[in-house]
Amino acid sequence: MIGSLAFAAPFTLAALALLPALYWLLRVTPPRPKRIDFPPLRILLDLLPEKETVARTPWWLLALRLGVAAALILALAGPVWNARRASNAASGSLLLIVDNGWPSAPDWAQRVASAEQALVNAQARGRVVALVATADWPQEPVLGDASQALEKLRGLTPQPHLPERASHAGRIAAFLDRHADMSVAWIADGVSMQTPDPLMEALAARTSGRTIEVSRNPRTMQRGLAGVESGATGLTAHVVRAGTDGPGNALLRALDRKGLALAEGRADFASDATEASAPIDLPLELRNQVARVEIIDEASAGAVSLLDGSQRRRRVALITGATTDTAQPLLAATYYLSRALAPFAEVREGRGGPADALATLLAEKPSVVVLADVGQLTGEALQQLRRFVEDGGVLVRFAGTRLAAANDDLVPVRLRRGGRTLGGTLSWETPKTLSPFGDSSPFKGLKPPAEVSITRQILAEPDLSLVGKTWAALSDGTPVVTGETRGKGVIALFHVTADTSWSNLPLSGLFVDLMRTLVNLSGASDASRTAAATASASNATLAPLQTLDGEGRFRAPPATAKPAPANYAGNATGDYPPGFYGSADDPLAINALRLGDKIVALGAAPSGVATTTIETVRPVDLRPWLIVIALIGLILDTIATLWLSGALGRLRRPAIAAGLIAMAGVIAVDRDARAQTPAAPPAASPSSTTPAAPPLSKRDIDGALTTRLAYVLTGDSVTDETSRAGLAGLTVMLSARTALEAGEPVGVNLDRDDLSVYPMLYWPIVVGRPVPLEPQIRKLDAFMKNGGTVIFDTRDALGGRPGAQTPENQLLRRIIGSLDIPELEPVPRDHVVTKAFYLIDRFPGRYDGGQTWIEALPPAESGVRPARAGDGVSPIIITGNDLAAAWATNRRGEPLYPVTGSDPRQRELSIRGGINLVLYILTGNYKADQVHVPALLERLGQ
Numbered sequence: 001m002i003g004s005l006a007f008a009a010p011f012t013l014a015a016l017a018l019l020p021a022l023y024w025l026l027r028v029t030p031p032r033p034k035r036i037d038f039p040p041l042r043i044l045l046d047l048l049p050e051k052e053t054v055a056r057t058p059w060w061l062l063a064l065r066l067g068v069a070a071a072l073i074l075a076l077a078g079p080v081w082n083a084r085r086a087s088n089a090a091s092g093s094l095l096l097i098v099d100n101g102w103p104s105a106p107d108w109a110q111r112v113a114s115a116e117q118a119l120v121n122a123q124a125r126g127r128v129v130a131l132v133a134t135a136d137w138p139q140e141p142v143l144g145d146a147s148q149a150l151e152k153l154r155g156l157t158p159q160p161h162l163p164e165r166a167s168h169a170g171r172i173a174a175f176l177d178r179h180a181d182m183s184v185a186w187i188a189d190g191v192s193m194q195t196p197d198p199l200m201e202a203l204a205a206r207t208s209g210r211t212i213e214v215s216r217n218p219r220t221m222q223r224g225l226a227g228v229e230s231g232a233t234g235l236t237a238h239v240v241r242a243g244t245d246g247p248g249n250a251l252l253r254a255l256d257r258k259g260l261a262l263a264e265g266r267a268d269f270a271s272d273a274t275e276a277s278a279p280i281d282l283p284l285e286l287r288n289q290v291a292r293v294e295i296i297d298e299a300s301a302g303a304v305s306l307l308d309g310s311q312r313r314r315r316v317a318l319i320t321g322a323t324t325d326t327a328q329p330l331l332a333a334t335y336y337l338s339r340a341l342a343p344f345a346e347v348r349e350g351r352g353g354p355a356d357a358l359a360t361l362l363a364e365k366p367s368v369v370v371l372a373d374v375g376q377l378t379g380e381a382l383q384q385l386r387r388f389v390e391d392g393g394v395l396v397r398f399a400g401t402r403l404a405a406a407n408d409d410l411v412p413v414r415l416r417r418g419g420r421t422l423g424g425t426l427s428w429e430t431p432k433t434l435s436p437f438g439d440s441s442p443f444k445g446l447k448p449p450a451e452v453s454i455t456r457q458i459l460a461e462p463d464l465s466l467v468g469k470t471w472a473a474l475s476d477g478t479p480v481v482t483g484e485t486r487g488k489g490v491i492a493l494f495h496v497t498a499d500t501s502w503s504n505l506p507l508s509g510l511f512v513d514l515m516r517t518l519v520n521l522s523g524a525s526d527a528s529r530t531a532a533a534t535a536s537a538s539n540a541t542l543a544p545l546q547t548l549d550g551e552g553r554f555r556a557p558p559a560t561a562k563p564a565p566a567n568y569a570g571n572a573t574g575d576y577p578p579g580f581y582g583s584a585d586d587p588l589a590i591n592a593l594r595l596g597d598k599i600v601a602l603g604a605a606p607s608g609v610a611t612t613t614i615e616t617v618r619p620v621d622l623r624p625w626l627i628v629i630a631l632i633g634l635i636l637d638t639i640a641t642l643w644l645s646g647a648l649g650r651l652r653r654p655a656i657a658a659g660l661i662a663m664a665g666v667i668a669v670d671r672d673a674r675a676q677t678p679a680a681p682p683a684a685s686p687s688s689t690t691p692a693a694p695p696l697s698k699r700d701i702d703g704a705l706t707t708r709l710a711y712v713l714t715g716d717s718v719t720d721e722t723s724r725a726g727l728a729g730l731t732v733m734l735s736a737r738t739a740l741e742a743g744e745p746v747g748v749n750l751d752r753d754d755l756s757v758y759p760m761l762y763w764p765i766v767v768g769r770p771v772p773l774e775p776q777i778r779k780l781d782a783f784m785k786n787g788g789t790v791i792f793d794t795r796d797a798l799g800g801r802p803g804a805q806t807p808e809n810q811l812l813r814r815i816i817g818s819l820d821i822p823e824l825e826p827v828p829r830d831h832v833v834t835k836a837f838y839l840i841d842r843f844p845g846r847y848d849g850g851q852t853w854i855e856a857l858p859p860a861e862s863g864v865r866p867a868r869a870g871d872g873v874s875p876i877i878i879t880g881n882d883l884a885a886a887w888a889t890n891r892r893g894e895p896l897y898p899v900t901g902s903d904p905r906q907r908e909l910s911i912r913g914g915i916n917l918v919l920y921i922l923t924g925n926y927k928a929d930q931v932h933v934p935a936l937l938e939r940l941g942q
Contacts, residue, residue, distance in 0.1 A: 068633035075626035105158035134163035158550025160301035207608030224302035227595030308589035314367035333498035336506035367522035373400025390487030547579030726884025784875035797850030843913035848901035850880030886910035
């Protein structure tokens, strides 16, 4: 290594010319005269000074001051020490190859510095140079002056796609064959998508008589995002790395279109793995707003994955007209549909009749409605479904015997009604197979398997528009899937059932792809949906809207970017850089890496190819060191001046005296502080009556003598009154229906009240209230450990979604995060709490959509058990159904709040669930002891 010195402000060095003038001024100016005391009693004894004052400044002090001045001048000039590699002794022409794809972006400055040094060395030796950037458009290398190559190098930037080494390899090989004396220097990024690398093979075949050197970092640190998938609870990002010696984890961040962070995730690699997954938990509403997922602190386009409409997870309302038979799930159409939709959509199944289920599910604002063999819709249900489609929703219908007899207009084509069972319009004597999808079909690009066959279907009436509405057809041209746009939405019809009674389509992987394509239509804009559903997409193109640069930052599309095909599904290239294409409402996302892509480390160099490491030596700023030297010089100058003037001797004794006084003061303060420390109180005598604890209040005594239901006071008057009224109503029902006669409910304050006298605490979560302090958490933890049960009610079942992080849910997580609670699970159907008094299967409140969680129980033992439970009562129960509001009544026994579910018995079921909860908390698992009934009966001889 050699070094070079540079200055940020070289003109400041001109001040060094003033040092001689400064030397002359310091030399002719004498130091300060010595001050001599004049005591009256020693006038005659000390008329003459003991020492003569010097007439000039000593040379060593003069040199010290000149050195301080020089150090300050050099510091102001900004000196920087640049370490450089020693120049290569090779001669002849030079071919410099630089990888400038996205894998080189994280350490691009370091690579450019290494390439610059190679060109500077070539320029010093008068060598001609050809520069090739592997991510640029392939061209024939051109020899030129090293200074021209240096200017071209400084104009290079990392490109947002992988290097095109395969395209450059042939031209580089032919160029080297024409120049036998040419040496090669390759600044490689260390990453390859092919094994073996085509450029490495081309260079290895031409090592005879030339020097070939590959420079790369000793560790392969690049990480990339190979796609993001939307799952049931959130996003899953697939992270890849080139080598196992890179970072062992990756922190990810999900952002919306405005660049606001929505969530974060983490991927941890196994020691020998190059792939890892990072879950990003988000509710559906926020998940669909994610437009970009990136690896934090990985500045490259490959570390960014853009999400478009096809990757958003929609809510699908699933309604069937058939009778639900849970004992035979494989015979139900909803089973196949839910299994096909679950990987990419949130499925909501309706309860009750089609009209009631439709009204309930449309209130949840789904993107797609699937009707499986639903017959004719009339009245308000039909109008609601029409408005849903016209407002942009997607309606997917499946055939069946009920639809064959229906006569509504929510179908894309006219159907033949009243089909016969054999040889008629609904059946085929010979099963038919699917033909390839046409260009006008949204299913274009999918390949129908040969084993898919249709044995029965509903036929469409032939007309002139039938061909344009046919999205899938049988081998004889009979439509099997038809569709059209209506208003802003889409209507699609499968002419077969969603189960296996008419075809084996639901058993194939094609069924999943068909449903995914239809669900994705719900996120398309009007123009793109029309192009995808009713027009040919083969020639449709989308102009670049916003693209990424090599470091993963958004920028305006470059002039070289071309419009991408509407069905483009490949990796980013120079023609199609990563970014968004099309309209701002429904753009197409193109990424540097796709789902399933891998990146591997560049293989070891073959024989004849030298491998070196890119130097990591960085310039050293010398200014801090020079400033420190100047400060030290000023301190020494001050000390020397005091010594020469004699002031140092006079300051010595006062300084020592001041130090002794300070030490004496510290010792005195320390002794005084220890003297005033109160002594421990003496031990109480046996006859003393010192109380061990404060006396119990009348309220605590009353709570211990009378069973009372308690609720936590939240500070919100409406919520606290609802809790009181709810527990009061439940207490009345307990007295009327059971043997329990409980007292009036009590509101407790976690700060001052004793919790041990109450068996149960009902705690409604109120957003905005502070999290309990540490003493309150300890009191609550002791209450749960001593046998008490806390019922947390987030009351967010109406607006929350499965897995959603509502504000109430987040506050609950903060509260229970400090508690020692057991593992929880949804209440099993055979749990003792479902049989404590009534036989119930759920615990509704004012809402009926929330899940109820209880302490997880071990697997049931072999044998028949009427109820499944552990040895004790669960210390915690969590729900979101707002139980107290359903129990709350006024003085006349009338409900205070309406229930929101469609079940007319919801309030009664809520009261029954509350009675079960109270009896479970008070009596434990007595129902589970019925397992011993056979043994008892045997002993009694019965």
